[in-house]
Amino acid sequence: MNFKNIFSRKNRILLGELVRTDFKIRYQASFLGYVWSILNPLLLFAVLYLVFANFLGVGRDIEHFPVYLLLGVVLWSFFTETTNGGLKSIVSRASLIRKISLPKYIIVISGTVSSLINLLINLAVVVVFMVFNGVEFTWQALLIFPFIIQLYILALGISFLLSALNVKMRDIGYVWEILLRAGFYATPILYPLSMVVERSEIAAQMLVINPVAQVIQDIRYFVITEDSLTAWQIFDGDYRVFISYAVVLIILFAGAFYFKKTSGNFAENV
C-alpha cells in the first residue's frame, strides 16, 4: 500500500461502487428504508431525554439541552456505527477476498464512508432541531467540520485495527461491544461534563483525554452553547490539550501499520 496508489483512479472507482452498493443494500428489505438511519439515533435520544432530562433533571443548567443531547447522541452513534461496521468489514467480505486480489483497505474505507454520509444526514436533522429550539447560528459553527474529520480519522484508525484483529480472533467483536457500552457512559454524552468537574477535577481530565469526548464537547461548544465544557477549558489550555489529538494519530498509524502488515494473509486466514 503506497500512498500514490491509495486513491488511484481504479481504486476510486472501486471505492465509489462499494459505497453505492453498501447504501443500496443496507435498508433494502426494510419498509422504512433510509429513514431508519435517522430514526435510530433519534429514538435513542428520545428515551435518554425522557428519562434523564425530564425525570431526573440532568442538564438543567445547560442552554438548549435537548439539542445538546441530540448532537452528542448523533456523534456517538456515528462512532459506534463506523467502528462496528469496520470491525466486520473484512470478515464479512471473506468470499470476495478469497477470490479476487484487491486492495483490502478500500473495503474498510468504503464502510466508513457510508457511515459518514449517514452522519451528514443526521446532522441535517440536528439543524432542524436547532431551528425549533432557537439556537443561534454563528460562523463558529463551521468549526464542526475539522472536528468531524478528527472523529472520522479516529474511527478509521480503530476500524483498520479491529478489522485486522478480527480476522485472527473473532472475540474482538464481543470485546468491542463491551468497550463501546462502557464508553457510552464514560463519555459525557447524556450528562454535562460540568457535573463531573464538581465532583472531581481529575476524573473530568481523564474523561476528555478520550478523543470522542473531546470532539463532542468541542462541537457542542462551537455549534450550540458555550455551556459545553471543552478540553481546552479543563486543561487550562496547557500542553495536555494535545493528548487527545495525539491519541487519534497514534491509533491511526498503529491501525494502518498492523492492517498493512497482516492484510497480505487475509485471503488464507479469514
Place this chain on the structure above:
Amino acid sequence: MSDKAIEVKNVLKTFKIPLDKGKSLKQAVLGKGSRGYKTITPLNKISFDVPKGQFFGIVGRNGSGKSTLLKTIAGIYHPTSGAVKLHGSLVPFIELGVGFNPQLTGRENVYLNCALLGFARKEIDSMYQDIVDFAELEDFMDERLQNYSSGMQVRLAFSISIRAHGDILLLDEVLAVGDYAFRKKCFKYFEQLKRDKKTVVLVTHSMKNVEEFCERAILLEKGDIIFEGSGEEVAQKYEEMFVS
C-alpha cells in the same frame, strides 16, 4: 521487453493449520505454546514460465495445488517464498461472479462486478449492452439476482468476464457452464482468445479441453510439477496415471 507473460520462480506456499482450529482469545492467551500446527505445502518450490500469447493449461487431481497456484498467480495469496512476476495486466476469473450480490439487480451487479475488475463507469456504460446480449438476459436485467436461476447467474458472470480486456487471463473451471448453446458460445470465445494471441492460463479437469486448447500444460501432483509438455502429451499422461 520480455517475451514472457508470467514467470513463476521457486514458489513455495505453505499453510499453517492449527490442529485445534480456533480463533478465540482464550486460545491465543492460553494455547500459544502448547498448540500444534500442521503445515501443509500445496506448492513445493514450483518454477515455470508462460510466454506471451500462449494458451497454458494446469491440470492435476483434487488437492494437487492447482487452485492455490492460480490464486498465487492472481495475487490473492502471497507466496511463502519465491516470486511471481507478471508482464502485463491480469484479469482473474478464479470464480465467476465475484462480488455478485443476490439483493442487487442484474444491472447493478454488472456495474459492481465490472468495478471489481477495474472498469470505470463510462467504460461499463459502453459495454453494458454487449454484456446483456451475450448473456441473453435482456428481459431480466432489472430483476434481483436472487430471482435468477443459477444458470442465468453464471451466464451473466461469464459475459462480464469476457469483456474484461487484460493481457493475461486466468480461468478456473469456467468451461462447464450453462446449456449446450451457451457452452458453444464460450468455446467460440476461447478460440477467439487463441486467435488473438492472448495469454491464457486455464485450470481444468477436462482432458478434452486441454488437448483442444492448450499449447502447453503442466501436471501437478502434491505440490510438484510432475510432467510438462504439449496439451496432448499432458492429457495422455494424466489419463495414463489417474484414469485406468
